[in-house]
Amino acid sequence: MQSCLRLLISALFLTLVLACSPPPESEFHLSGPTMGTTYNVKFINSADIKPADLQEKIxxxxxxxxxxxxxYIKDSELSRFNQWHSTDVFELSPQTLLVMQEAKRLGELSEGLLDVTVGPLVNLWGFGPQARPEKVPTQEQVDAAKAHIGLDKLTLGESWAQKTDPMLYVDLSTIAKGYGVDRVAQVLEEQHITNYLVEIGGEMRLSGQKASGKDWRVAIEKPVTTERAVERIISVGNNAVATSGDYRIYFENDGKRYSHLINPETGSPITHNLVSVTVVHPSSMTADGLATALSIMGKDKALAVAELNQLAVLLITKEADSFKEYTSSQFSQIVTIH
Known part of the structure; x- marks a missing residue:
């Protein structure tokens, strides 16, 4: 009888404990339009924050x-700077200045191949905000645009930027989405959310784990134009992931394909066989810029730069009728491939 009573009391105690325990943590998903694309945020709401309030902050x-x-916004700070046809200093917000500083740093790291002043060439080839008919510009037009590009023509101070060429045009699209991802991650961390995935237009940053207790997984897209297919699935820990490639944005003329990735040295789209670059880095802004820079370089130089700077990169080349993968030593150390 006492044994049965003890079992009954134990069962009642267990029921009370379960009833008073908090429910398992749930995974929430927020999304919306931004930067000409969309954002997605997945997070575990361990801080008991109202998702609607969090989305408003984001x-x-x-x-x-x-x-x-x-x-694309005519009165944005960057657009006003581009319309500032003067060599006088132009006061900038700390945010824009920060992104310009990182762009210049990555430009130096890539020996000028990541050049955020390449906008006139991007526009000339029909990939800018004023998209043009799909036609190939003349060499004279390319040379005229090249005369007004170059990171050496952009000087940055403590709170300002200055052009040595009044016609200098800065395009931060190769790095701004990544910066946006970092800012959203900052919002989450300020709310004490440490398990999350943030994505804007394919650029991602991850922290912690999913509600299931498993690592976040990222699908690397197969670089083909005819379908959406997965090349590789990876886990990256608390890092950002950015992928750049020439297989989605391009135009064709007389049977030749022209990539949106412009080599500032030649003034023309890239022509090598490196078709996709994935970079893993703590900063999404940095990963975003590096992915573009390495894509412009080509496989051999990209691998050399990755090893020299201890960058975690996955490169995919098109060789004959198949794809081939190359990874840096740092990529193999910090990334789990599934």
């Missing part, structure tokens, strides 16, 4: 980034 930050750095 939207405020992304609207601010867009209003500062978009070349």
């Amino acid at each position: 939207d405020v930050v992304l609207v601010e980034v867009n209003q500062l750095m978009s070349t």
Whole structure:
């Protein structure tokens, strides 16, 4: 009888403990439009924050980034700087200045191949905010545009930027989405959310784990134009992931394909067989810029730069009728391939 009573009391105690325990943590998903694309945020709401309140904070930050750095918004801070046809100093917000500083740093790291002043060439080839008919520009037009590009023509101070060429045009699209991802991650961490996935237009940053207790997984897209297919699935820990490639944005003329990735040295789209670059880095802004820079370099130089700077990169080349993968030593150390 006492044994049965003890079992009954134990069962009642267990029921009370379960009833008073908090429910398992749930995974929430927020999404919306931004920067000409969409954002997605997945997170575990361990801080008991109202998702609607969090989304409002995220939207405020992304609207601010867009209003500062978009070349599609005519009165954005960056657009006003580009319309500033003067060599006088132009006062900038700390946010835009930070992104310009990182762009210049990555430009130096890539020996000038990541050049955020390449906008006139991007526009000339029909990949800018004023998209043009799909036609190939003449060499004279290319040379005329090249005369007004170069990171050496952009000087940055403590709170300002200055052009040595009044016609200099800065396009931060190769790095601004990544910066937006970092800003959203900052919003989450300020709310004490440490398990999350943030994605804007394919650029991602991850932290912690999913509600299931498993690592976040990222699908690397197969670089083909005819379908959406997965090349590789990876886990990257608490890092950002950015992928750049020439297989989605391009145009064809007389049977030849022209990539949106412009080599500032030649003034023309890239022509090598490196078709996809994935970079893993703590900063999404940095990963975003590096992915573009390495894509322009080509496989051999990209691998050399990755090893020299201890960068975690996955390169995919098109060789004959198949794809081939190359990874840096740092990639193999920090990334789990599934």
